[in-house]
Amino acid sequence: MIKRVGILTSGGDCPGLNATIRAIAQSLRLDFNNDIEITGILDGYSGLIHGKYEDMTSYDFSSILTLGGTILGTKRTPFKMMRVIEDDKIDKVSQMKKNYFKMGLDCLFCLGGNGTHKTANLLSSEGLNIIALPKTIDNDIWGTDISFGFHSALNTATDAIDRIYTTAKSHKRIMVVELMGNKAGWLTLYAGVAGGADAILIPEKPFDLSNVIMNLVNNFKNGKQFSIIAVAEGAYSVKEAKMKKKERAEIRAKIGEKTATNIIAKEIEKITGLETRAVIPGHIQRGGSPCPYDRILATRFGSYAAKLAKNGQFGVAVAMINNKVTHNKLSEVAGKSRLVSMDCKMIGVAQSMGICLG
Numbered sequence: 083m084i085k086r087v088g089i090l091t092s093g094g095d096c097p098g099l100n101a102t103i104r105a106i107a108q109s110l111r112l113d114f115n116n117d118i119e120i121t122g123i124l125d126g127y128s129g130l131i132h133g134k135y136e137d138m139t140s141y142d143f144s145s146i147l148t149l150g151g152t153i154l155g156t157k158r159t160p161f162k163m164m165r166v167i168e169d170d171k172i173d174k175v176s177q178m179k180k181n182y183f184k185m186g187l188d189c190l191f192c193l194g195g196n197g198t199h200k201t202a203n204l205l206s207s208e209g210l211n212i213i214a215l216p217k218t219i220d221n222d223i224w225g226t227d228i229s230f231g232f233h234s235a236l237n238t239a240t241d242a243i244d245r246i247y248t249t250a251k252s253h254k255r256i257m258v259v260e261l262m263g264n265k266a267g268w269l270t271l272y273a274g275v276a277g278g279a280d281a282i283l284i285p286e287k288p289f290d291l292s293n294v295i296m297n298l299v300n301n302f303k304n305g306k307q308f309s310i311i312a313v314a315e316g317a318y319s320v321k322e323a324k325m326k327k328k329e330r331a332e333i334r335a336k337i338g339e340k341t342a343t344n345i346i347a348k349e350i351e352k353i354t355g356l357e358t359r360a361v362i363p364g365h366i367q368r369g370g371s372p373c374p375y376d377r378i379l380a381t382r383f384g385s386y387a388a389k390l391a392k393n394g395q396f397g398v399a400v401a402m403i404n405n406k407v408t409h410n411k412l413s414e415v416a417g418k419s420r421l422v423s424m425d426c427k428m429i430g431v432a433q434s435m436g437i438c439l440g
């Protein structure tokens with residue numbers, strides 16, 4: 083029987099975190115007839131390490147369904163540093179365990195992406211009762227078809243492309259739009275298809291710029307007088323694919339570019355002579371209110387997680403598989419990611435529309 087639970091949000095924020103927190107709390111309160119205490123751990127695992135937490139009341143969970151960001155705050159505390167003793171001499175793992183027991187928790191809900199799931203699994207293997215929930219605009223968590231935050235970011239990214247589309251058309255320009263996603267190209271792929279992009283460049287498929295330009299020129303020859311190229315933040319060229327990550331970063335640093343977007347835009351303009359602009363919407367994609375899809379998904383995930391806690395099922399990660407909310411073992415999820423494979427359905431859709439994939 084659980085009496086006291088903790089909730090934390092870790093990693094990059096996204097729309098739907100508060101809706102999930104609300105659903106966990108509301109379901110637990112109903113299931114336990116209000117006889118449950120809920121502690122909010124502040125700023126993700128950092129708060130667990132440093133003992134920063136606040137007891138929450140029903141007031142805290144009110145009016146947060148539609149609120150973007152996270153009321154608990156978040157921070158990136160890299161998994162690879164969890165076992166490393168740094169200058170502050172803190173043993174992070176034993177501190178987290180100590181604080182978990184000091185708070186008197188019977189269960190801890192960890193809302194986050196891949197890194198969060200890895201640390202959640204570590205804590206679970208250390209004997210804590212952990213339930214993880216899948217959050218990320220990247221949609222790259224292994225074992226779940228969807229994570230909350232993705233559809234809201236997709237709406238924003240598509241809206242950005244739609245707005246860029248009209249100005250691209252008016253000016254007869256090439257617009258290179260960078261979308262978030264360092265390792266996974268799901269957001270760029272979906273927004274690119276939804277926004278009518280002519281080319282979609284994602285990290286999972288290194289691009290050949292001469293091929294992209296050839297497609298572009300052909301489109302212009304066939305009468306299209308503007309073009310949208312959707313580029314993921316983590317996209318890189320075939321040439322760069324042969325390099326080590328560090329070498330690639332050094333070469334880009336020399337020219338003052340972290341991502342390929344500006345390089346692509348400059349090269350296209352130089353080679354084709356067509357007016358080209360680069361646009362980077364950036365963190366706008368992570369902000370704002372969750373879309374209805376994410377509100378519902380977060381509510382389904384949160385209430386399912388509450389049931390898992392009630393039933394004493396720990397060491398698990400909530401997931402959606404074939405439109406059914408379920409769970410995987412944390413140990414199976416941790417350390418894996420779900421990237422775009424070239425034989426997935428959406429790649430097929432893009433190909434059938436003649437979209438250049440690099």
Ligand code: F6P
Nearest residue numbers: 094095219220262263264315368
């Ligand atoms: O949370 C996912 C994400 O938005 C990625 O798409 C992106 O690469 C990264 O986070 C950016 O992280 P930060 O906000 O720490 O710069």
